[in-house]
Amino acid sequence: MKYIDSSIFIGAFLPTDPNQQVCRKVVDDIISGNLPAVISIFGLAEIGGFFARNISQKVASKHVTALQRAGNLQIYYADNFDSFMNSVLAVSVSTGLPGADSIHFVSAISLPEVDEIITLDHHFKRVSNQIRVTILSEGSQ
Amino acid sequence: MAQTVVRTQPINLIGLWRLKIMVPETKELLDIMDELGRTGTVEKDERILDTLDKLANETMRVLKEKGISPTVEDFLKERER
Numbered sequence: 001m002k003y004i005d006s007s008i009f010i011g012a013f014l015p016t017d018p019n020q021q022v023c024r025k026v027v028d029d030i031i032s033g034n035l036p037a038v039i040s041i042f043g044l045a046e047i048g049g050f051f052a053r054n055i056s057q058k059v060a061s062k063h064v065t066a067l068q069r070a071g072n073l074q075i076y077y078a079d080n081f082d083s084f085m086n087s088v089l090a091v092s093v094s095t096g097l098p099g100a101d102s103i104h105f106v107s108a109i110s111l112p113e114v115d116e117i118i119t120l121d122h123h124f125k126r127v128s129n130q131i132r133v134t135i136l137s138e139g140s141q
Numbered sequence: 142m143a144q145t146v147v148r149t150q151p152i153n154l155i156g157l158w159r160l161k162i163m164v165p166e167t168k169e170l171l172d173i174m175d176e177l178g179r180t181g182t183v184e185k186d187e188r189i190l191d192t193l194d195k196l197a198n199e200t201m202r203v204l205k206e207k208g209i210s211p212t213v214e215d216f217l218k219e220r221e222r
Contacts (some may be wrong), residue, residue, distance in 0.1 A: 069186035
């Protein structure tokens with residue numbers, strides 16, 4: 001199973017982004033059931049916030065609810081928030097990952113089924129010795 | 142000794158709704174969370190690709206109205222801050 005960073009969905013949903021096609025292909029593969037995938041509830045918050053700031057609250061809500069209703073996308077919630085956030089803190093201090101990226105990384109490695117993070121964010125190179133990291137760019141697929 | 146840890150139940154969605162922090166445009170979000178809370182499942186959109194295509198058109202229309210072209214790079218810069 002692949003952990004999909006919010007940057008991929010934002011890329012797929014922004015018609016003006018140079019990576020839109022490569023990101024949309026990932027999203028289409030997820031929806032068609034060809035790419036088992038998970039995102040954290042925090043990732044949905046990032047997507048919703050970015051679209052509410054830049055497009056509109058209505059479009060933001062529609063994008064987030066579309067993902068919630070997508071058949072083949074799992075949404076990860078941490079069971080124990082204290083333990084989860086302690087790990088996020090430890091990862092940030094140990095690797096230099098920005099806090100938000102650490103939330104995604106800890107989410108990904110908390111799920112035994114996840115073997116790869118797919119993202120557009122180059123910060124994740126910092127943990128590529130821990131989990132496979134694929135950084136997409138136009139022409140990479 | 143000074144207290145250094147504070148614990149409380151987080152505010153829930155109904156609380157956010159009552160405080161008007163959640164705006165009417167996000168009502169479907171509240172409904173989905175309610176559905177998830179009650180049943181543990183959510184009704185799936187069988188025509189999600191069509192929904193995403195329509196959303197792309199709606200997004201493009203708003204971007205043209207605003208005259209802006211945000212990208213993932215903008216998002217990543219915000220996230221790093």
